[in-house]
Amino acid sequence: MSKRYWIALVLALILGLGVFAVACGEDEPTDTTAAGGTDTTAAAEPTETLKIGAMVSLSTPQGLEMQKWLTMFAKIKNEAGGWDIGGTKYKVDYIVYDCGIADATTARSAYEKAILQDGIKYIVGTWTDVPGVAVTITEPNQVLWMGTDFSPDTLNPEFKYTIRAQCLSFALGAAYNMQKYYVDEGAKTSVIVDTDTLQAQVGNANWAKAGELAGLKELEPITFPNDTTDFAPVATKVKSLNPDLVELAYVSNSDHLVNIIRALKDVGYDKFIYPGNIDPRLLENIITQVGKEYVEGWTGMYYDPRGIQEDPDMLALIDRYQQEYGEFRQEGIYWIGPWFLFEDAVNATQSTDVDTITSYLKSMDHGVNTICGYTQLFARPDVGIMDTIDSAPGHYMFEVVDGQMVAKRSVTVQDQHLVSIKAMGLVEPFQAYWDEYGKPTFPDEESLFDFTDL
Amino acid sequence: MDLGLVLQIFLNGLMIGGIYALIASGFTLILGVIQVFNFAQGQFYMLGAFVAIAAVTNLGLPYPVAILVALLATALLGAVLYFGVIQWTTRSGFFNTMLVTVAFGTVVAQAAMLSFGSREAVLPPVVSGTISVGGVTIPNGKLVVIAGAVVVMAALHYFMKTRIGVSMLAAAENRDVASLQGINPKRVFWVTMAVGCGLCGVAGALVAPVLAASGTMGSTIFIKALLVVLVGGTGSMSGALLAAFVVGIAESFAFHFFGHLGLLVIFVLVAILIFFRPGGLLGKPLPVPGE
Numbered sequence: 054m055s056k057r058y059w060i061a062l063v064l065a066l067i068l069g070l071g072v073f074a075v076a077c078g079e080d081e082p083t084d085t086t087a088a089g090g091t092d093t094t095a096a097a098e099p100t101e102t103l104k105i106g107a108m109v110s111l112s113t114p115q116g117l118e119m120q121k122w123l124t125m126f127a128k129i130k131n132e133a134g135g136w137d138i139g140g141t142k143y144k145v146d147y148i149v150y151d152c153g154i155a156d157a158t159t160a161r162s163a164y165e166k167a168i169l170q171d172g173i174k175y176i177v178g179t180w181t182d183v184p185g186v187a188v189t190i191t192e193p194n195q196v197l198w199m200g201t202d203f204s205p206d207t208l209n210p211e212f213k214y215t216i217r218a219q220c221l222s223f224a225l226g227a228a229y230n231m232q233k234y235y236v237d238e239g240a241k242t243s244v245i246v247d248t249d250t251l252q253a254q255v256g257n258a259n260w261a262k263a264g265e266l267a268g269l270k271e272l273e274p275i276t277f278p279n280d281t282t283d284f285a286p287v288a289t290k291v292k293s294l295n296p297d298l299v300e301l302a303y304v305s306n307s308d309h310l311v312n313i314i315r316a317l318k319d320v321g322y323d324k325f326i327y328p329g330n331i332d333p334r335l336l337e338n339i340i341t342q343v344g345k346e347y348v349e350g351w352t353g354m355y356y357d358p359r360g361i362q363e364d365p366d367m368l369a370l371i372d373r374y375q376q377e378y379g380e381f382r383q384e385g386i387y388w389i390g391p392w393f394l395f396e397d398a399v400n401a402t403q404s405t406d407v408d409t410i411t412s413y414l415k416s417m418d419h420g421v422n423t424i425c426g427y428t429q430l431f432a433r434p435d436v437g438i439m440d441t442i443d444s445a446p447g448h449y450m451f452e453v454v455d456g457q458m459v460a461k462r463s464v465t466v467q468d469q470h471l472v473s474i475k476a477m478g479l480v481e482p483f484q485a486y487w488d489e490y491g492k493p494t495f496p497d498e499e500s501l502f503d504f505t506d507l
Numbered sequence: 508m509d510l511g512l513v514l515q516i517f518l519n520g521l522m523i524g525g526i527y528a529l530i531a532s533g534f535t536l537i538l539g540v541i542q543v544f545n546f547a548q549g550q551f552y553m554l555g556a557f558v559a560i561a562a563v564t565n566l567g568l569p570y571p572v573a574i575l576v577a578l579l580a581t582a583l584l585g586a587v588l589y590f591g592v593i594q595w596t597t598r599s600g601f602f603n604t605m606l607v608t609v610a611f612g613t614v615v616a617q618a619a620m621l622s623f624g625s626r627e628a629v630l631p632p633v634v635s636g637t638i639s640v641g642g643v644t645i646p647n648g649k650l651v652v653i654a655g656a657v658v659v660m661a662a663l664h665y666f667m668k669t670r671i672g673v674s675m676l677a678a679a680e681n682r683d684v685a686s687l688q689g690i691n692p693k694r695v696f697w698v699t700m701a702v703g704c705g706l707c708g709v710a711g712a713l714v715a716p717v718l719a720a721s722g723t724m725g726s727t728i729f730i731k732a733l734l735v736v737l738v739g740g741t742g743s744m745s746g747a748l749l750a751a752f753v754v755g756i757a758e759s760f761a762f763h764f765f766g767h768l769g770l771l772v773i774f775v776l777v778a779i780l781i782f783f784r785p786g787g788l789l790g791k792p793l794p795v796p797g798e
Contacts, residue, residue: 111625114624114625116625275766276767277762277766280726281727282718282724283519285522285649286758286762286763289515290762290766293512293763306721307626307719308720311627311719315718319637320515321639321644338627338628338629341631342719
């Protein structure tokens with residue numbers, strides 16, 4: 054072989070050895086004492102490590118924000134000398150894996166690495182992973198999975214270790230509230246516009262049911278491939294249907310949202326738009342493209358707890374986030390809800406045993422406060438699951454006033470759960486479940502709706 | 508279905524086609540002259556958009572200057588790609604070079620994500636408002652994109668008639684004979700790379716005021732650009748131009764009638780076309796490496 058090939062081979066070997074060394078190298082010991090002072094409480098060093106995994110797309114703002122929150126939670130536990138569970142102090146190691154954006158192959162690789170190589174026993178928090186792939190690995194390996202999904206993939210009575218949080222099946226109360234708002238403003242027909250993923254298909258079907266409950270006539274939804282660049286064809290199709298309301302229900306790519314809304318304005322669509330999951334920065338970008346007037350009066354889901362949240366523990370977490378990272382960002386804040394359920398379960402059971410923690414979660418009878426309000430697990434008797442598995446998360450709502458998102462109201466756990474049951478036509482199975490097991494108790498929050506007919 | 512709606516769908520396709528034309532032309536130029544399948548081509552489109560946005564919002568430059576900055580930046584990066592990587596790997600063969608461009612594209616995409624963040628980036632519209640004619644609405648911003656694409660394609664056409672442009676065509680025809688005629692292949696190749704990548708950068712800069720830029724936009728448009736090259740014929744610039752608008756218009760109609768299955772319909776039609784015309788509309792079949 055020529056000299057050039059030998060040089061290349063040597064360089065490749067050096068690179069490979071370097072990667073190997075980094076991968077196998079031991080972590081530097083973490084300083085768990087508070088910065089700037091001597092730890093006078095003489096907390097004992099943790100003797101064990103509790104490894105928790107999260108599966109997010111680190112190419113999305115939500116995934117990056119979730120990583121920040123979750124690693125901060127671990128840091129807080131470690132600074133206190135570890136998580137005291139059953140008399141043993143555990144150092145918390147929260148490992149956030151990049152599972153790609155709804156990419157089954159990447160998600161599978163991430164799950165296999167987490168579970169089969171790294172020995173993770175709890176997956177707490179997901180964003181854009183492919184739940185159908187996840188459970189094929191978590192269930193056989195007896196790994197607790199607490200993730201976001203509302204497709205049928207994770208609703209199997211045979212599954213022992215699957216908890217859906219933050220689930221969106223019981224999130225139709227917020228959708229209904231938004232749709233009712235637009236109906237009161239005069240909307241009669243609506244079309245849902247979304248990406249053509251399985252989650253979106255299932256979510257949109259439920260979303261449409263909430264719309265019908267609110268009094269809307271839901272036209273055939275318009276779905277587009279995730280790699281769509283120009284949304285003029287989408288907007289043209291919307292214009293040809295001429296709905297009173299366009300619902301961008303589960304469009305998760307922020308650039309898609311900007312482009313769709315811009316395209317709608319370009320074709321002259323001037324009726325109501327539900328803009329989907331937006332935050333202040335995204336709203337600013339939308340206003341840059343379409344102007345303030347176009348967005349005035351919009352309502353939707355709101356994720357900034359500041360000014361609404363009153364729980365001192367949650368407020369302390371918000372303060373801590375700002376100390377750690379500076380500017381407050383809200384993109385991931387709703388989706389870290391599973392952490393609080395998990396924390397509650399571990400603290401209540403004082404155990405790290407997966408079966409013990411899962412049993413507790415599957416018989417939850419109370420809500421747990423998260424940074425964005427309460428969340429609570431409920432059973433799914435409609436699919437034969439009598440254990441509590443699906444969360445109904447409370448939700449804040451905003452209105453756009455003079456180009457700003459202003460928090461207007463809260464949709465409670467009770468609102469979410471009961472409206473969802475009604476919208477999905479599941480009153481009968483749930484009523485039978487309540488007759489046998491008793492009605493659920495909800496967190497003490499003021500409901501927006503009257504449920505006397507439920 | 509009224510005529511206004513048909514015209515609207517047709518115009519939507521024209522607008523998309525303009526972007527495809529720029530990206531596919533750059534790709535075809537590089538493939539035809541250097542015989543490199545540049546998998547990183549889409550990332551130059553993404554970079555062009557972000558550079559233009561940064562030039563306007565951070566440096567306060569006028570938008571036309573920002574287009575120039577995007578062109579120069581992506582052309583320079585294209586030259587770096589050639590000198591730093593491709594000129595060494597072409598000796599190892601077609602597939603090895605292709606793989607290297609995959610790696611380069613991945614590095615660029617991830618670097619952009621780290622530099623520009625995972626959020627979308629937008630530019631205020633350069634030209635706002637729409638023109639409405641008989642029920643057809645044409646956003647002024649997109650008219651600027653089409654006009655820009657036409658100007659760039661015209662400039663490319665005249666560039667190919669210059670000495671260096673003719674040298675590029677000669678090198679594409681037969682590298683050895685061109686070399687014997689006194690044409691410096693190395694110079695031709697890096698200029699080709701710079702021009703090809705610069706075309707994508709300009710495309711990105713042109714769409715920046717009308718579409719939000721994101722870190723993944725390069726990957727998504729590249730698939731469409733490949734489709735255009737396949738339909739137009741590898742190595743045929745006029746084929747790429749024709750195919751860009753054909754694909755754009757077909758995509759627009761297919762979406763309207765078939766929704767998210769529209770792309771599937773397009774791929775089926777392309778497969779049928781390739782079956783009967785393996786070289787695409789105006790090109791010739793890609794040579795098997797080694798032949």
